[in-house]
Amino acid sequence: MASKHPWRRVKLISLVAIPLLVLIALPISALVYADVVVDIWWYQSLDLGFYFWQRLLYSYVVFAVFTALFFLFFYSNFRIAARYMRAKRLGPAKLLLRLRLRRKRKRATPKNALVLTTQSERQRDRLSPLNWLILGLHKLAILVSLLLAIVLAYPLYSQWEETLLFLFAPEAGVVDPVYGQDISFYLFALPLFRDILLEVFFALAVLLVILGLIYYLQHQELKKRGLNIAAGARRHLSMIVALMFAVGITELLFQRYMLLYGDRHTPLFFGPGYTEMTIVLPLIWASMLMLLALGVSSIVYLNSKRGLSAVVVFAVLLTGTLGLRYWEALPETIQDYLVEPDELARQQPYIEHNIAATLDSFALDEVEMRPYRVAIEAEAAEDADPNDIDPAALRNVPVWDREMLIDVYRELQEIRSYYSFLSVNTDRYTIDGRYQQVFLAARELDFEQLPQDSQNWVNRWFRYTHGYGAVMSPAAQVGEEAMEWYLKDLPPRSDHGLTIEEPGIYYGMQDLHDVIAPNALGEISYPGATGVVQDDYRADTAIPIDGWFRRAVFALHYRDYRLFFTTAIEADSQILIRRNVPSTIRQITPFLELDDDPYLVVTPEHLYWILDAYTLSDRYPYAEPVNRNVGAHPDHGMASPIAKEFNYIRNSVKIVVDAYTGEMTYYLADPSDPIARAYQRMYPGLLKEMDQFPEALRAHIRYPQDLFTTQMQVYAKYHQTDPAVFYAQEDRWMFPRIVREDSVETLWPYYVTLNLIDRSRFEHLLLAPLNPKGRDNMRAFAVVSSDAENYGRIIVYSLPTGMLVLGLSQIDALIEQDSTIAEQFTLWGRGGAEIERGKLILILLDEVITYVQPVYLQAAQGVTIPQLKRVIVSQRGKVAMAPSLEEAVAALRERQRRDRARAGAAPGVQERAPQPDSGTEADAAASGEAATTAAEALSGGSRPNAPSGSGPRPG
Structure with missing residues (x-):
């Protein structure tokens, strides 16, 4: 039996349910609120509070705009439909009033009264399905429109940044060769337009289904009464169908642009070719015309019930054109019978488009190609004194490998178990008035290396808070001597004038825990002579944690009540969070x-991290992407150390992070990049101009190794700018590979400091030797400068194609076959030492291609500290080994002199210095003229005429 007092039951349930909901919701809300508040405080501590609100508001604004547009679209159509459905001219208010009157009259009539009604009156008293639809459209139109709008706008909300890039993007100033569109259209507009078009098509399809169902029910209702559907309803449906056809035509229009990303012709070239431009493109235009004709005829048929045959004809024609376009046999037939018999002539313009676009998209369009002449050695060079060696040319040769040096740093300079060197960086500094290359590393905190019983809550939050100092050593070292240090020990000290006012490392590459500093317990800085030296954090760039409210927020954020009750927090305490620099920047x-x-820079004030950041895109038309099909077809694809597929890259941003304070500053390094400029407009104040770059750090800017590696992988194929040469692929290059004990080692670009570009001064360069594809001899070597005047200047020195110049793997084989070196290795091996040959690198010494390889020894058991024992030097197929680079060069020259004396002073072949581009490589190889002097060659001076009879002699 039903309760007589239902409201009492509802009240009782409410008294129990509401407090329960509050108890559940409050903790959840507090946790979410705490996380959001901590994010806000953190962005404010980095002076990025405005940027935080920008990103947050931008996303919601984009979502709100698209939701509003879709809502207006649906709601206006529902209102139009409701107006067309008023066939009886009876509005919703009147319908409801009639229903209420009928029910009231029914209740007022006695139950036992005899009511006589006719059949027509009973039908009139009932609300028909049509009337219910009218009522539903008025009552639910807002709710249904809003729900549909949210569902359709959400995919665009997830791409809110792409929408804003389109709004803020500038023009690139480069147009595609086919349609004449600015490249910015492809980078920003085309992807967004296609996404919006897809959402619009879905919106129209949903609306068509809903309105089609409504109008069908109306038609069925009116049909019973002998009436026809309103003409406005037909026009309404016709308009929606017309819009759907317009969307389809627009999609076909965009598909013309998508042809520029076709990969049917890879690995030969990327982008559309003859078949796509002469067969597929006309078929797309034909499909657009057929779709337009089908749309018009369909609308005519919907409104007049005439022209069905035209609809069928155009539908068949549309199906035929689409079928021809996607029929695989058609392009294959065209390729076999029309293109391949004269492929180069037919594909030449498209190959040219591909080459030009790829070089531009990877910033290779201004690469300088110079011939490196190989000629008969000059007598002056042959008679050089073995002891007359320029020390400036040798003090920058990196005889240590970074991978080996890190073990030395860890054994000799970590000093305590809780310190760690993660990696070794290479850079250049002016030491004792000399510009030279160095290796350096940051001594970071590694809390996990503490003894297990020391990894407690207090040490984690208050005591072990930071790393301390850095170490630095010269790139050139002498074997069998103690390691030379420019900066070492704790606290950091230097015999060469290097000082660091604040060497603490609170932010670094290590996954550091969040800490509170300064605090009442004191922070461990470094071990001193009389015990542990404590120091307090003195910056004010972290998040203040004074006050019970902030303590409570952080206690909720970390789910750690001890942060609320601890007495170690003082009035000036701050909490340092998110201290891993790369992950912070990514967030x-x-x-x-x-x-x-990322690399470390030592200044007299602080230690700094400099990170290079790229803008990438896979939407550059006609440019071949890297990392596509590399795994499946390693010989076909172009690889990049950057683990994404892209065909456009710029090193547009350089980021400086203070290792002590965590202050983070972004600088726009490439103003010509439209993507970076769009972000600069979108987030004003985020990207500063390079003229604001700190002066103390400017000398340490370097060209990124990953970028240069990617560029050289691309240039190895696309240096062949002549379409005929590119088609044949007879001069494709690759990075050298050295095979040792069933392992293949690829020699990637590396940093050296040479006077290769400008003879008068040394510059920090990236150098990349390049071999012919599938061969071991050297074909070219490329350099790019990191110094201000020549920063980003890429020069490729091409060797003559008709002359053999030994490559790295061939030199490596000569070293293994040298009897003197093999004998020495055997003696060391008998003593129980492990021999490790380092990386074989190429440098230019006395204008001659020279190979240098370090040799390390380390104990087979116990403490294994690699020791630089010898340095191997090779020129012109001759090899020498000595404890130092200077001695090895002197020994090599002496060996060459003795060999010439034994051979009766017969001339040999020597590689000479790079020359300015004065002709083709074939001319350089066949001209038979002697090389110019190094000063003339490297300074770009003119080449003097060779005296009579001074041409090359057969060697």
Whole structure:
């Protein structure tokens, strides 16, 4: 039996349910609120509070705009439909009033009264399905429109940044060769337009289904009464169908642009070719015309019930054109019978488009190609004194490998178990008035290396808070001597004038825990002579944690009540969070791709991290992407150390992070990049101009290794700018590979400091030797400068195609076959030492291609500290080994002199210095003229005429 007092039951349930809901909701809300508040405080501590609100509001604004547009679209159509459905001219208010009157009259009639009604009156008293639809459209139109709008706008909300890039993007100033569109259209507009077009098509399809059902029910209702559907309803449906056809035509229009990303002709070239431009493109135009004709005829038929045959004809024609376009046999037939018999002539313009676009998209369009002449050695060079060696040319040769040096740093300079060197960086500094290359590393905190019983809550939050100092050593070292240090020990000290006012490392590459500093317990800085030296954090760039409210927020954020009750927090205490620099940058600016090699810079004030960031895109038309099909077809694809597929890259941003304070500053390094400029407009104040770059750090800017590696992988194929040469692929290059004990080692670009570009001064360069594809001899070597005047200047020195110049793997084989070196290795091996040959690198010494390889020894058991024991030097197929680079060069020259004396002073072949581009490589190889002097060659001076009879002699 039903309760007589239902409201009492509802009240009782409410008294129990509401407090329960509050008890559940409050903790959840507090946790979410705490996380949001901590994010806000953190962005404010980095002076990025405005940027935080920008990103948050931008996303919601884009979502709100698209939701509003879709809502207006649905709601206006529902209102129009409701107006067309008023066939009886009876509005919803009147319908409801009639229903209420009928029910009231029914209740007022006695139950036992005899009511006589006719059949027509009973039908009139009932609300028909049509009337219910009218009522539903008025009552639910807002709710249904809003729900549909949210569902359709959400995919565009997830791409809110792409929408804003389109709004803020500038023109690139480069147009595609086929349609004449600015490249910005492809980078920003085309992807967004296609996404919006898809959402609009879905919206029209949903609306057509809903309105089609409504109008069908109306038609069925009116049909019973002998009436026809309103003409406005037919026009309404016709308009929706017309819009759907317009969307389809627009999609076909965009598909013309998508032809520029076709890969049917890879690995030969990327982009559309003859078949796509002469067969597929006309078929797309024909499909657009057929779709337009089908749309018009369909609308005519819907409104007049005439022209069905035209609809069928155009539908068949549309199906035929689409079928021809996607029929695989058609392009294959065209390729076999029309293109291949004269392929180069037919594909030449498209190959040219591909070459030009790829070189531009990877910033290779201004590469300088110079011939490197190989000629008969000059007598002056042959008679050089073995002891007359320029020390400036040798003090920058990196005889240590970074991978080996890190073990030395860890054994000799970590000093305590809780310190760690993660990696070794290479840079250049002016030491004792000399510009030279160095290796350096940061001594970071590694809390996990503490003894297990020391990894407690107090030590984790208050005591072990930071790393301390850095170490630095010269690139050139002498074997069998103690390691030379420019900066070492704790606290950091230097015999060469290097000082660091604040060497603490609170932010670094290590996954550091969040800490509170300063605090009442004191922070461990470094071990001193009389015990542990404590120091307090003195910056004010972290998040203040004074006050019970902030303590409570952080206690909720970390789910750690001890943060609320601890007495170690003082009035000036701050909490330092998110201290891993790369992950922090990825969280703040997820739209930037970071280089994998952040590097440390030592200044008299602080230690700094410099990180290179890239803007990438896979939408550059006609440009071949990297990392596509590399795994499946390693010989076909172009690889990049950046683990994404892209065909456009710029090193547009350089980021400086103070290792002590965590202050983070972004600088726009490439103003010509439209993507970076769009972000600069979108987030004003985020990207500063390079003229604001700190002066103390400017000398340490370097060209990124990952970028140069990617560029050289691309240039190895696309240096062949002549379509005929490119078609034949007879001069494709690759990075050298050395095979040792069933392992293949690829020699990637590396940093050296040479006077290769400008003879008068040394510059920090990236150098990349290049071999012919599938061969071991050297074909070219490329350099790019990191110094201000020549920063980003790429020069490729091409060797003559008709002359053999030994490559790295061939030199490596000569070293293994040298009897003197093999004998020495055997003696060391008998003593129980492990021999490790380092990386074989190429340098230019006395204008001659020279190979240098370090040799290390380390104990087979116990403490294994690699020791630089010898340095191997090779020129012109001759090899020498000595404890130092200077001695090895002197020994090599002496050996060459003795060999010439034994051979009766017969001339040999020597590689000479790079020359300015004065002709083709074939001319350089066949001209038979002697090489110019190094000063004339490297300074770009003119080449003097060779005296009579001074041409090359057969060697």
